[in-house]
Amino acid sequence: MPKTSKSKRRSLPVTARSSAGSAVPLPPIHVDGHEKVIIDTQSLASLPLVGKLGKSSTETRRRINHFHTLIKEYSKLAALRSKAPAPEIDEKIECVEREMAQMGGLDWYQKASLLGQCKSRGGDTSRWLVPKLRDLGLHKRGGKLRLLDVGALSCLNYAKERAWVDVVPIDLNSQEQGIYQQDFLDIGKQLVDGQTGEDEDDDISHLFEQPFDVICLSLVVNFIGDPVRRGDMLKQATRLLAPDGLLFLVLPLSCVTNSRYLDDERLLAIAQHLGLEQLSMHHTAKLAHYLYRLSRPESTESGHFKKKMLYSAAGRNNFSIVI
Ligand SMILES: C[S@@+](CC[C@H](N)C(=O)[O-])C[C@H]1O[C@@H](n2cnc3c(N)ncnc32)[C@H](O)[C@@H]1O
Structure with missing residues (x-):
């Protein structure tokens, strides 16, 4: 039986808390000499489960998609803040955090995703x-x-x-x-x-x-x-x-x-x-x-796959992977 480290020491970064009690994103860290923005999903984990699972799979999917949008928004704002900190950005970040908290945070998101794994849903x-x-x-x-x-x-x-x-x-x-x-x-x-x-x-x-x-x-x-x-x-x-x-x-x-x-x-x-x-x-x-x-050792070089527009048509999303 594997032991769980749930209630034990986390090897994860510690999340700071604001006076309002909401989770505060961590400052950017440096990895391999490059600044990386921490998307503080860990802070979401500590938010209480208050959100409801959707009655139908379509409704649950809609809420999950909205949660994804909030995560992306959060990342963009965190990136902006790491380049040029400003009170307006902090306010926007708090807004996004509040909305995530209202939905139930990461805990809600995981339970909703688990529901999506039911046999009846694929x-x-x-x-x-x-x-x-x-x-x-x-x-x-x-x-x-x-x-x-x-x-x-x-x-x-x-x-x-x-x-x-x-x-x-x-x-x-x-x-x-x-x-x-x-x-x-x-x-x-x-x-x-x-x-x-x-x-x-x-x-x-x-x-x-x-x-x-x-x-x-x-x-x-x-x-x-x-x-x-x-x-x-x-x-x-x-x-x-x-x-x-x-x-x-x-x-x-x-x-x-x-x-x-x-x-x-x-x-x-x-x-x-x-x-x-x-x-x-x-x-x-x-x-x-x-x-x-x-099949062969990874290439450690970065900078090969920047965000490059492949399709400019309207209605497409902005998902990308950068190396
Ligand atoms: C949509 S769920 C996917 C669940 C499952 N693997 C599936 O296929 O349905 C995404 C999960 O990835 C976890 N996750 C995201 N980033 C992670 C990381 N850096 N390390 C470990 N887990 C992570 C989230 O906490 C969340 O529970």
Whole structure:
């Protein structure tokens, strides 16, 4: 039974609180010499569950989409503030935070997303991945596959495959016992910084010492509002994968079919740049699934994939991934 770090030390940044009690975003940090804006999704995790799940899946989807819009708005404002702090920007940020809080924060968002995973609403995306792993013969490879499930809403996603899959489920805001509370982008920092928990039980860094055979980023990259941090997520995956390891990426279909800045071809070019070979791609009415194999060490160079307009037509969204 995996231990959860939910009530224990977090390897996540500490969230400051304003006098009004609302979460205050953290200042930008510097990674590899570049300033990165922290999209303080962690602060959302601490907001109370006050929002309601929609009565119909359409209503829930509408609210989830609105939450995504608020995350993007939040990221833009945080980026602006890091360049030129101003009281008006702080006010706008507080407004966005308040609206998120009214909806129920990250906790509400996760519960609504979990509802979307019900069998009656299409099931969770692990059901697409498992047959692919079997096709590759990985179920009889000998020794269990180490699988990192990022943004796991349930620790039972791979329960049927427990004989050959060893899952490490993580999330920013653990929804149940057995899901480790951990920011994917912080993995490795503890190892480098030599951080340890207050007592040994708190420290889950040992879970990440060995590379993973499979990493799942299902509907997680689109959760991040900042295109650079989306790119960081893909880079982090390549860092944590074993040679020939597999990356399972799921995005809402509109991110690749209706964006001004991203389509399947560009996503493939980004993946190849990172040393990922595309094994499989599948679009459903709502989702785009990709399976990649790490075929060579990642390229560490940035600046190759800036935000570049591919389609200028009106009505398209602005989803992009920047490397
Ligand atoms: C839409 S849910 C996706 C759930 C599930 N993977 C699925 O396919 O339905 C996105 C989840 O990703 C989590 N998440 C976002 N960024 C993360 C990060 N940096 N580290 C860990 N979890 C993260 C959020 O907390 C949220 O629970």
